[in-house]
Amino acid sequence: MARRKSTYKPSARRSAAVIAMVDKGLYESAKALREEIIRTWMQVAAYPGYTSGEHVSSPPKAAEILISVASSKSGKRTVNVYSPATDENGAPYPAFWELGHRNVITGRYERVEIFRPAIERFSSRYKSVFAKQIKASPFGQMLEGGPELFSTSGAARITE
């Protein structure tokens, strides 16, 4: 039996509208994640110094946690949340602490994670933040299923 070929073709304008909607959902999710990261960082900074108590770290400013422009990667839209912060020598110290290092001042292995626990805590929430944006968009309101449709789709992801 011959199959009829679908003649449906999404218009470029409609595709652009969907991408813009997804990007807005991702960006709002990334902003909420940034708040979670800063909250985690401030909890750590509430201690006197990272681990030794001798070197006090100030909490980060929102400007030290950046959100990249959305881009396509392997067929998915991706937004990165990252810190470009460096010390006076240009060293990206948040990376040292996040990944672990041997600290020549304390003389031992040091690791204090901020991003990973914040992402883990946020992972159950970001889909609802994302879905809220989709639901609020004109295109999203046309979709049957509303936020539930997107809450389990895994259509978007946030990376470190």
Add this chain to the structure above:
Amino acid sequence: MSAKSTDVYAAIRSRLLTFTPAVSDPLSADLGSRLYYSSPPENAEYPYALFRLVGRSTGNLDDSLLEEEGSIELTIVGRHRQQLSVIEGLMDVAEEALLKWHTDQVGWFTIRRLLSRTTLPEFRHPADVEIVQVRATWRYTWWPTYRSQYAAP
């Protein structure tokens, strides 16, 4: 049997240290027994390795709530920058050891895939600049006996 988290740490540690690849030595030839959970003891000799389980949560597709998903993070650490190729070679062996590895000694535990492998960039002061690190993560699925024992009728 009621396999606990510490049992799965022991199983992963044993697999990594004792697996013998076809064309090189097992990790224990270079690491000895210096494969630590989470952080090394003070004054640990180089090279050493750190591993841990992160992102542990109930499996997404599991209605029974008995399955756990998460990642194994392994970091191999060496000292002196010319050791980097040696450290890379050790991670090659670790990759072989965990490729499609599974065990039922601790409840059904299986490695699903390698998620990432990264040679970390050179750190700067106050980090020790001579340290070289290679980090890899694998996704795993586990049916821990300490959970699944409650599924028995």
